[in-house]
Amino acid sequence: MYRLGRYRKLAMTLLVMIGGTALCAVSAGHFAGQRALAGESAQVQRQLQLYGQGLQQRIDRFGTLPQVMALDPDLLAALRSAPDPAGRQRLNLKLSQANQVTRASTLTLVGRDGVAVAASNWDQPSTNVGEDYSYRPYYLQAMAAGHGRFYGIGMTTGVPGYFLSHAIDDADGTRLGVVVIKIELSALEQEWVASPDIVLASDNHDVVFLANQDPWRYRLLRTLGTQEREEMLASRQYADRSLQPLRARTERVLDDGGRIVRMADPAMPRALLWQTIDLPEENWHLHLLHDASAAGAVARSAAIGGGAAWLALGFLALFVQQRRRLSAHRQRSRRELETLLKQHAQELRSAQDGLLQAAQDADRGLSRSLEHLPQGVVIIDSQQQLVAWNSRYLELFRFPPGLVQVGRPIEEIFRFNARRGLLGPGPIDEAIERRLNHLRSGRPHMRESEKDDGTVLEIRGNPLPDGGFVTSYADITSYKNAARELRSLADALEHRVAERTRDLDEARREAEQANRYKTRFVASAVHDLLQPLNAARMFVSVLRAKLADGEQQQTADHIEAALSAQDAILVSLLDISRLESGSLQTRVRAFALNPLLETLAREFGIAAEGRGLQLHWVPTAAVVVSDEALLRRILQNFLSNALRYTQRGRVLLGCRREGGRLWIQVHDQGPGIPESLHKEIFEEFRRLHDGQERGTGLGLAIVERIGRLLGHPIRLRSVLGSGSMFEVAVPLGRAEEVVASVLVHAPVVVETTADSPLRGRRVWAIDDDAHVSAATRALLEKWGCDVEQSEGPQAALDAAHAGLAPELVLLDVRMGEFHGPALYEALCERWQARPPVVLVTAERDDALRALAADNGWGFLAKPVRPPALRALMTQLLLRHRG
Template sequence: MYWLSRHRLQLLTVLVMVTGTVLCAVAAGHYAWRRALGTESAQVQRQLQLYGQGLQQRIDRFGTLPQVMALDPDLLHALQVPPSPAERQRLNLKLQRANQVTRTSTLTLVGRDGVAVAASNWDQPTSNVGEDYSYRPYYQQALAHGRGRFYGIGMTTGVPGYFMSEAILDADSQRIGVIVIKIELSALEQEWLNSPDVVLTSDNHDVVFLANRDAWRYRLLRPLGAEERNEMRAARQYADRSLQPLRVRTEDVLADGGRMVRLLDPPLPQAMLWQTLALPDEDWSLHLLHDASAATSAGRGAAVAGAAAWLALGFLVLFVQQRRRLSKHRQRSRRELETLLKQHAQELRTAQDGLLEAATDADVGLSRSLEHLPQGVVVIDKEQRLVAWNSRYLELFRFPAGLVRVGRPIEELFRFNARRGLLGPGPIDEAIERRLTHLRSGRPHMRESEKDDGTVLEIRGNPLPDGGFVTSYADITSYKNAARELRSLADALEHRVAERTQDLDEARREAEQANRYKTRFVASAVHDLLQPLNAARMFVSVLRGKLSDPAQQQTSDHIDAALAAQDAILNSLLDISRLESGSLQVRVRAFALSPLLETLAREFGIAAQSRGLQLDWVDTHAVVVSDEALLRRILQNFLSNALRYTPRGRVLIGCRRTGDQLRIEVHDQGPGIPESLQGEIFEEFRRLNDGVEQERGAGLGLAIVERIGRLLGHRISLRSTLGKGSVFAVSVALGRADEVIAPPAAPVIATEPSDDSPLRQCRVWSIDDDPHVCAATRALLERWGCHVELADGPQGALEIASALNVPQLLLLDVRMGQWHGPDLYEALCTLWQARPPVILVTAERDDALKAHAAENGWGFLLKPVRPPALRALMTQLLLRHRG
């Protein structure tokens, strides 16, 4: 009882503070939660209206289609007169074309008896043709009222969709059949996937048939009656789908009709805000479940703020009361302190007398206050006489007994140490005087001194306020030894680092040299491989001209295609070698992108049609800054892969602006690329296994794309979805239209030589160190009517060359053993005393050599040579030379 009476005021204060804090927290939290919940509910209603508009617009887009189709005379005729098989087929094709244009799911013509007469999916295994749909509500509604609407699962296709029907009237306005369109709304569910909320659509039976989460689809929002179940069973609306109930518990109802609910099945961990929007045109309801944890968080924050405000107010009141009490305590304490001070003053005078006596006694011995220090310490007064020291000072200098005492001049200790050699070399008097002068100056100092036994002392001196001096002596021998060892270790590490750096430089030089050897080896190997390939393609061209049997010509085409594929692989290897060695020259300039896209679309469009695919492209007015030839290589590889891995559907190439960049994209509808393989496909010889088997590449295209993109500074990107397709893209800098330089005119491609062609009876020399290439070139040129005077190596050409047999045209290889093509040409021109036109035919992709040929007006072709290109270039050079 005594304790309670004593602390009654404190307990009452704590009770008021706790009770007020709880009440303020609850009131503020509830108010803020309600306010935030109302704001979120209004936002959810707006979002729900947007979803409803999107759903209604998708349906309205096809709303007039059944009415238009019902006016088609062909459909009316097919219902009036049973169509023949040919007429039925034409009708199926017409519905199929209309379906492709309108992009619906299916179009079906149903007769008066409810049996489908024709359908757009006539060629599918799940064709509607011949099926009985008389039990479907959309059919019954159309015959009864002229039109019908119904959502359900297709009994033939098994795909859910929204059916819209329109009755077809004869001349007497009698309903003799129905045209039905089906649109799939699954795309809406895909769009709703981007929403963090749960979006549902239910029919007039409160069955959820659209949802952005699979677990919510085909759920019952309320129990169904027996009549409703019979109606749905007769219409087979949801086929064999199991309709599970949606278990939900309502916790609160808002003023605007929204509800706070707790989902039990399918379960959700948090309470949800449920809003519903009616769609009267379709007799549907659109629902949106929103996570209301933000409102709960706002309520918690407001509760904390309310509690903090109450506590702050309470503490302010307590603080004011405490200040008043403290003011009274100070006045009382001041009086008590005055009394204590008088007592302490007397005690201090008594203690001072004792200290004076103790100081007098200390003059004859060591200073106890300095004994705890690890350094040796000595104190002198302004007369340079000893005042105090510690035992460590005596140990360091090993003074004899009786030498160190109070009042002895410090000069005597200096002189004693000097006789032992502790003051260093030189005259003793000068060393002593130098130290005494420093002590008289009163300046602080620090230095190191090493004794004969290797001990290193750190000496620090500081003046005292009364003119004396205190000096400390610290033994730092171990520290100095460790520093010397660290310095030695650092020198050793520095030496090892220098050795390793030298080894790394040597390894880098060896790696660079090996890379140069590899590049030269690849170039030489590709050159040697292209020689027989060049000869083979020429022989095939000659052979095809002599074949009349179509089967044999087709075999010849297959051989040429195989050689072309081998040519592409070798060229890709050579391109990779040039990109890695840095020898590929880049010509970056501003140019209009539209002509490049149009050319690619035209070239690859033919290949797409041959595979049954559709290649679309989107025109652009953009100007980009890049190397046009290398950018073409990137897009060609993208398109080639897209056609190779798209079994059916379409391929699209187009552009998107992203800031100061233009992203050129190629979309396909292939099988997609797993995320685990998206990084590997840009490596050499990496291929996926789901392309067209007979057209699988070597796995070098994307490796070249990645290196070209890195060389040009273009970002290569990929996004892919399994089962839907992939998008390859390259980002290029945008340019200005005034920076565009017109490209040179394209050379004229010559046709097959006619009787008056410049190639007829043209005297041609072909110089190559490969006999097979010489033989193939001779056969090809003679087929074109040329007179081949020489088809041999460099030595044979030099032996017969003279002013009497100057050719009209020279085909010249570049690398021929010790001979270089341009050097051999100069030697032959000296023997001919003339300079006939020349075409350099080489496997070396050397930009400098190509530029040299252009400066001199020479032709330039890369091996393996395509006969049409060689024929065109020969015709062009002969016409130019004659002119």
């Protein structure tokens, strides 16, 4: 019977533990899950409101444009009477210009009969001009109510968009036609792609027409009625798109209207939180589907926590109950043992022993309540006499027997310690009196004292309520030793850190010095390589004039092309070196971008025609802040790569505004670049092998470094088989900040054999390289110049006399110990005249170029193109004559 009751009690305990655990887990999980789900639902609603505001703002930006266009007198005149071809062309151009300003998709003027009279895409294959739009709802709404709105797929372009229309009325109220603007919302979908959630927009028929994931687009949220299908078929709203139903099962509905759904098509592995808001102005609905698994995870964690808390509480209760049982058992055992003893004799003996022990303790001053303390403790009364102490106090100070007794003045203890040197240096009486006064003052204190054997004591004193004083002595020697060791270790670590810092500084200085040596070496090497290259190009120019055979002329052209390619490689290497060393100077200012784009389009347009390609560019009125020369270099590399890798089609140069920046873009129709190579192609000597010609592999490396120097981000987008787009972001400026451009482009002059201003001119060509001097003399004599001097700098100084100055000087810059500008000043002093001078140098120094510009000198970089040299010499001679 006892065993049965015991088992029953155990079963009840287990039932309470298991049942309580399950109940707490379910309750905690339900409460936490509900709270987490409500929080996520509120957050999703806020996010959805932001998406809705963004969509509405994009539409509102174009909302008034049809109304404004409807007031245009040219459009009204075109609808009153059919325009002639020239008038129709002017109307198309006007709509195209307006479309470029507003950056909409298309602008279309539709007549009373529903046929498009003019459109901004008149020059595109998918032009709207001549198309019948009388069946489109936006046309019918505008003709009936004066304005209309409709989302659908363009019948001529095949591109979906949102159509806003407004009627154009005559002065007597007669409705003449409709002006329509089309807004493409695909850019909005691209912004939604970054969201981890699913964002949808549906029309009044509950057809999803916008989505940030392709499988969700053109889905039916409900079954369409017969009338709805007929309306959509008549308006051809979604053209030939297949509208598939979206299959979802609602598991529960939240208090705020949100739903927890399971998706069957498109299939989703987890439950989703579905929130919807209305866009009443457009009669649309915006939906956001958010992963609801996080709330489930919170619920599971809360359930585990609740169950664990109940189990802990249950085990604690069992532990307390068991302790109570053990305590009761011990008490019962003690009572049984006491009944076996002789109570009276034991009580008398215990009382006698207790009295005897108390008397002995009182004589010795030992306190049992102080024996368990690790510190030495001594207590004195208000008369400064010993009352109590513990054995640890006696061990610390090693007092002789009989010295420490109850009632002995503490002054005698101090004097005994002073004779042993424990009170420090100085007069003994003063040290004792100082300690006694401190005890009389009743102020607490704490100090440290070190004994002769190295033991360090921490002494703490506190007054007692009745006027006495208690003092404790703690041995902290081990702590002090550990602190000293830590300080020594910290000093050693600081010393090692200082040494490592010095080593790192030395290594950094050595690296910087090596980088400077490398930069100077590269600059010097490029300079020395450009000298013979310059002579070779001049000799080739002279040789071409002496060759009559066509094949020989072609061979000379090939030699010229090879030298040009070598020139490009050396210049690129020098630019890379200057960019890495930070020696490239920048001149950032505000300037109008359109002239630069026009120049590039003209220059590269000729090269594009030679390859059978088309180069289009879009004018802009933007003002940007950058270094015009370096920005030109970036765009030149973009355009050069685009022409090199495009086999057929066209290349487009244009701009796109984004906030306070302008993205300058170059689009091509080449083979595209794999995503795995997007970063590698900006490294040195990286190139693709499927272009029409091989490049140096340095162009994009220079672009990346110039962009980093100017703070201009560089981006690449590419689709294999469709083409690539390179773009650079430039800060926008203000028109009032624009100053005159300092870029000087060499005039393009076609070399002829006819008479020219150079014939018979006395010219000095000064260069320390014999081959360059010979080539320059041959080239100048070919042009009919009288070359009086073509030797080095010392020979020029020896030959310079007053009244014998030449008409023009060609001067190198770096010639051993001679510097070109300084040599020119010395020659002018001897000539007593200042003839025009052209600095011909391999130095790529912006300061040198600026010096030449300030003094009105000519400046050409080696290797020199003969036509450019001829043009510059002619220009300087004519200017000097004037």
